[in-house]
Every structure is written in C-alpha cells, then in structure tokens.
Amino acid sequence: MDKMPKWADVVLIPLISLILAAAISALVILAIGEDPVEAVKLMVDGALGSTYGWGYTLYYATNFLFTGLAVSVAFHARMFNIGGEGQAMLGGLGAALVCLYIPWPHWTMALLGASLGAAIFGAAWAAIPAYLQAKRGSHIVITTIMFNFIAAAVLNYVLVNLLRPKGSMDPATARFSETVHLPTLHEMLAPLGIAFNKAGPANVSFLVAIAACVAIWLLIWHTKLGFEIRAFGKSEQGALYAGISPFKITMIAMLISGGLAGMMAINNVMGEAERLVLNATEGAGFIGIAVALMGRSHPFGVFLSAILFGFLYQGGAELALWTKIPREMIVVIQALVILFTGALDNMVRMPLEKIFIALRRVKA
Amino acid sequence: MTLMKSLMGAAASLALTAGAALAEPALIFDLGGKFDKSFNEAAFGGAQRWAEETGETFREIELQSEAQREQALRRFAEVGANPIVMAGFAFADALGQVAADYPDTKFVIIDMVVDAPNVRSVVFNEHEGSYLVGMMAAQASKSGTVGFIGGMDIPLIRKFACGYAQGVMASNPDAKVIANMTGTTPAAWNDPVKGSELTKAQISQGADVIYAAAGGTGVGVLQTAADEGILSIGVDSNQNHLHPGKVLTSMMKRVDNAVFSAFTDGVDMETGFNVMGLANGGVGYALDDNNASLVSADMQASVDAASAKIASGELVVHDYMSDDSCPALNF
Numbered sequence: 001m002d003k004m005p006k007w008a009d010v011v012l013i014p015l016i017s018l019i020l021a022a023a024i025s026a027l028v029i030l031a032i033g034e035d036p037v038e039a040v041k042l043m044v045d046g047a048l049g050s051t052y053g054w055g056y057t058l059y060y061a062t063n064f065l066f067t068g069l070a071v072s073v074a075f076h077a078r079m080f081n082i083g084g085e086g087q088a089m090l091g092g093l094g095a096a097l098v099c100l101y102i103p104w105p106h107w108t109m110a111l112l113g114a115s116l117g118a119a120i121f122g123a124a125w126a127a128i129p130a131y132l133q134a135k136r137g138s139h140i141v142i143t144t145i146m147f148n149f150i151a152a153a154v155l156n157y158v159l160v161n162l163l164r165p166k167g168s169m170d171p172a173t174a175r176f177s178e179t180v181h182l183p184t185l186h187e188m189l190a191p192l193g194i195a196f197n198k199a200g201p202a203n204v205s206f207l208v209a210i211a212a213c214v215a216i217w218l219l220i221w222h223t224k225l226g227f228e229i230r231a232f233g234k235s236e237q238g239a240l241y242a243g244i245s246p247f248k249i250t251m252i253a254m255l256i257s258g259g260l261a262g263m264m265a266i267n268n269v270m271g272e273a274e275r276l277v278l279n280a281t282e283g284a285g286f287i288g289i290a291v292a293l294m295g296r297s298h299p300f301g302v303f304l305s306a307i308l309f310g311f312l313y314q315g316g317a318e319l320a321l322w323t324k325i326p327r328e329m330i331v332v333i334q335a336l337v338i339l340f341t342g343a344l345d346n347m348v349r350m351p352l353e354k355i356f357i358a359l360r361r362v363k364a
Numbered sequence: 365m366t367l368m369k370s371l372m373g374a375a376a377s378l379a380l381t382a383g384a385a386l387a388e389p390a391l392i393f394d395l396g397g398k399f400d401k402s403f404n405e406a407a408f409g410g411a412q413r414w415a416e417e418t419g420e421t422f423r424e425i426e427l428q429s430e431a432q433r434e435q436a437l438r439r440f441a442e443v444g445a446n447p448i449v450m451a452g453f454a455f456a457d458a459l460g461q462v463a464a465d466y467p468d469t470k471f472v473i474i475d476m477v478v479d480a481p482n483v484r485s486v487v488f489n490e491h492e493g494s495y496l497v498g499m500m501a502a503q504a505s506k507s508g509t510v511g512f513i514g515g516m517d518i519p520l521i522r523k524f525a526c527g528y529a530q531g532v533m534a535s536n537p538d539a540k541v542i543a544n545m546t547g548t549t550p551a552a553w554n555d556p557v558k559g560s561e562l563t564k565a566q567i568s569q570g571a572d573v574i575y576a577a578a579g580g581t582g583v584g585v586l587q588t589a590a591d592e593g594i595l596s597i598g599v600d601s602n603q604n605h606l607h608p609g610k611v612l613t614s615m616m617k618r619v620d621n622a623v624f625s626a627f628t629d630g631v632d633m634e635t636g637f638n639v640m641g642l643a644n645g646g647v648g649y650a651l652d653d654n655n656a657s658l659v660s661a662d663m664q665a666s667v668d669a670a671s672a673k674i675a676s677g678e679l680v681v682h683d684y685m686s687d688d689s690c691p692a693l694n695f
Contacts (some may be wrong), residue, residue, distance in 0.1 A: 056435060160517075160548040167688070169453050169476075169518040171549060199438045201431060272431055275457070278549060282429045317432055320425050321439055327397075327426045 004356035014294055014341055016348050021340040025333040034325055046318025047311045055185060055200010061310030062267040065209035067288025068306050069216050070260035072297040076220055077253035078233040083144030084261040085285025086151030087122040091262025092269040093155060094121030096276035099176040110180040114270050115263055122262015123255045125151060130254030134247040159278055172277040182271045203271035213299040229253050261285060293342040312337060389627045390423040390445035392436050394452035396553055398426050402579045402600045403619060407451040410620030414627040433458040441466040446631050449623055470633050472626040474619060486622045486638045491527030492674050493615045493647030495681045496667050497597050498531020501573040502539050503663045504595055504612050509540045511571035513562050513585050515578035516552040517545035519685050524577040526690035527681050533692045541693055542566050546581050556584025563588040573612060586611060604654040612658050614650040643675040
C-alpha cells in the first residue's frame, strides 16, 4: 500500500518545495537590500502578465519540454541521461545543416526535415554512451557527462573552422534563409484575430513539443515497447527473465532520449536565433534534469514544470532588466528552486509521509 | 534594523526610478559581465562618469543568455530608453533585426558596423594604438624578441597583433614578434591561467616584452610577466597600476569615451559610422606615475612623433581587417 495518496505525491510535494525555495529566495533578496515582494511582482508580471511575457516564457518552456521529456524517457529505463546538453548541441548542428544546405520550398517541410536532422544528430550522440553502457557497463552518468564536453568541442571546431561565414567574428553560422522561418505565436494567432506581442520568440515548435508530450505518454503507458522500458527500469533481472533484451532497451531508450534532446534545436536554433551560435543550448539540457525530477517523469508533470522553469527564466530576465539585483543572484534563485524540487525531495517527502501515516492511524 | 532600513531605502529608490522620466539611456553588457577589468568595465566606466557629471541615471543589464540580446534591446526600446548602447560585436545580428522596428530610438553598437539610419556604429583604430605600443615594446626590449598574446582568434584581435608587429618593425627591423592566441571561443576572453602559460612559453622563446590583447585573460599575462621580471603591455583600460613598474604601458581603447559621448549626445546624436582613432583620442598609450620610469624621453619622443604622423595621415598603419592579411606578421 502506498504511504500517501497520489495527489499528495504529485501536487503537494512540489508545491511545498516551491514555497520553501521561494521563502529562502526572499531572504536572499532581503539580504542584498531589495524588496522581495516587489521582485516577485516583477517576475510574475514580466513573465505571465502580458503576451510579451508569455512569448518568452513559452519559448524557454519549449526548450525545457524537450530536454525534460528526454531525461524522463531515460529515467523510465532507470538511466540517468545527463548528456541532454551535448545531445541538444549536436541536435542544433543537425538542424542548422538541414536548414542551411537544403533549399526548402516551405517552412512546414523544413520543420519536418530539421526535426529529423536534429533528432538523428541528438540520438547519434546518445548512441555511443548507450552502447558503452549496454555492452561494456560503462556508467551512463559518467559517459554522458563527458560527451557534453566533447560535444562542446566538436561544435566549437565546426563553427569556428567550417560553418562561420568569411570575415565574421562571431563563431556562428550564417543566417538561415527566410523560407525556413518558423511562424511565431504572433504570426500564428494574428489570422485568428488574437493579438500577441511580436517580440516573443515562442513559435510553432511549442506545439511540436506538446505533441511530443502526448507521443511519449502513449509510448510509455500504451505500447509494448513502453511496457518493456518500464519493466527494465523497475528490475533488470525481472525484465531479462521475461525475455526483454537489456541491450535493446538500453539502446532504444537512450536513442529516444537523445533524439528528444536534439529536437530542442527546432525551437532555439531554427525558431529563435535562425542561425547556430556557440552556446545555443544555454544549460537547457541540465535544466531538463530538474524538470523531469519535478515532473515525476510524467509528460504532464514535465509540461507543468517546464512552464514553471520558463517562468523562472523569463522572470529572472525581467529582474535583471528592471532592478539592481545582479544576475548572479538570479541564478541563485533559480538554483534554489532546482535544489528544493530536485535534490531535496526527501526532505519534504519523509515528514509528509509520516503525517499521512499518522492521519491514517487516527482514522483507523 | 539595518535590514529593515535598507529594505525601505530600496523600496523608496524603486518607487523613484519607476516614476522617473523614461528617456534614460541604457547600456547592455555582453556575456563577459560588467566587471571584466577590460572591455565591459571600460564601457561601464564611461556610463558611470556620465551619471556622475550629469547627476542622471541610466539603465543597464548584464546578459545571461543569447536569447536575451534581442529581448533586452526590444524591452529597453519599448519603455523609451534612448539611446541604447551595446558593448560588443556579438550584438550586430540582433540589432540588425531590431533597429528598423524602433525608428525613433537611437542605438549605438561598439566594435561592429550595423547599417541602419538610427544606428551609430563605433569602431576603433586599434591598429594605430597597437602600432605605438609596438614601437615602445621594440625600444624597451633587450633581447630583440617581443610577444603578443591575443584572446579569441578573430579578425579584430589580429588587427591588434598586426598593428603591434608593424610598430615593432618600425623601431627595430630585426626584431622578432611571437604571436599566440588563447583560443577560438569566447571562453578565451576569460582564461588567465592559459594566459599565464602562454606568457611562460613566450619567455622561454626569448620574449622580454609581451602585449596582451585578451580581455580578462590579460590579467594572467600581466601577472606572470611581473613575476618573471619582464615587461608587459596592458589593453583597453589603463592597466599600468596592476603591477607598478612592471607594465610598460597600456594600449588605451577609449570605450568609455564612446559610451560617454553617446550618452552625452543623447537622443539627438548623429548616427552613422564613427571611427575612433589617434586623431580624435579614441586610442592611445597610457603614461602615468606607474610607468614613468620605464618610458625614456627618447622613447616618448619617437612615439609621439609617430602618433602625430598617423593622426595627420602621413603615416598609414595597415589594417588587418581591410584585406585579411598582415605585412609584418604571419598568423
């Protein structure tokens, strides 16, 4: 029997963790002499109070949706894919090559092509650690972390030496052509008569990310493969006994994971920058871990926590714009949320479990 | 109690700034951050000087991510900040997208050219300033070998190196110039350890004056040069004071002046191409108490003569970026 009801696990624990993180953040803001109430107002207003804010919040959230889903899928097979960052970098390279060198007639086809290119590059980057894990037992946490550094070096080399336009000082590719421009929410909603701020970079890939959520939900809970992944994650020995190949599941789970992380590129590279810059991923691969942890590896949970982290990012940017709170402090606030929701899960969970058990005893 | 006081003070100042007129100028720092002891810090210094002299305030932001470049530009433009100054060539792409949407806002970009009617592009003749410090390096060197350590390997830094090498050759045609770059990514702007290693490597090849044009990496170069008892040359800001008596001079790139004049000109500024060279005090070499003993009267006289010739157009220093090649140095 469960120690506490499902709703407490899904709603109460993240909520309490968030409140704790917010309280400590407030103390930090107080300590540097700024007003925490004012800061929260600014963050909420700036991230959720206008279509401008939503444009950025949803843009960041789209990144975190892809990387969060990527980490979740690997979690279900009990693998800790810390390589989302590197896989997303390589995905960016895949998307950029597809956008730069194929003359697409229309953005819809370009989106399909870029998604495929990004997913293949991301998956390929995850395939090597996955193979090493499946065949040689090299721990996937170590190998994926190391592959992040290799990815950074590869991207660096390719951008500086191969893809940089002549005479340009930025280590970045040329701008993609106008035809592969993805419609932003502004352009999508305007024909429907809904006014949406044109500054926000959120674009059609947000819908792709939501579709990916649904697809992953179907995959994990409604297909044979999903069942095998979960069975493998629960017990490798049991799965082996049931005739599930550990090699196959390790490879497939990591390929899907890497592909999802890579697909983030259709948002940040193709949708926003419309060229590949050196640090295009900006830590989204790592945030994905926190998003997956907080979302309990469930696509809907991942969706909610991705929006939350999108809010933190955009709200943080607003703080940087309008207050004297230094950017390092904003990172501290973001880190506190990750710390409480991700790492200190048991600190909230254990007392809560005790309370629920005590309550049950009282009832009985 | 003090916490409460500072809290109320902060709230009050927040209320004040919220109510102030919104034609404030704004300054956007690049990812390197405001206090990098070099480029961004010089920009901040210029803004600070303007604020002190006029008693007015300005808005500023240190970027955290690439996506914020365009965001910060648009946000500042939308609330009416004017002019908006951005420090660094990396803003060119975002500014190219944004400038046309805000025709009434004046933008100033430093180190890059963006062709739009409401943009002032400020570029510096770094090769001219580098030429002068190159002459000084050649005259101060006893071994006849001098060094150059660049930050990220981009045409802009090669422009520094090329001007420097030409200056060295002008003073001593037999001199040898060793040039190294720290890296090929923006991380090369902030890697003092690597700067220190490169300095040691150049010393082992006989260099006894080393010019660092490498942002935060240069701190490591100057430190190691001072420790090893050779001379170094600083860049961007006046860095003579970092190691008094050990820094021969600094190639001053007056980013602070560019920001200051942009803020001073305000909304009525002239836009277009703005070249800051020796002629208008945009670049130069630093002379103060810290290096007075290192710069002989002869040295100063020859450099000042060259400076006057360059300013008048009599002497032309080759600009690496004009044809991607350098007559005095092979990369």
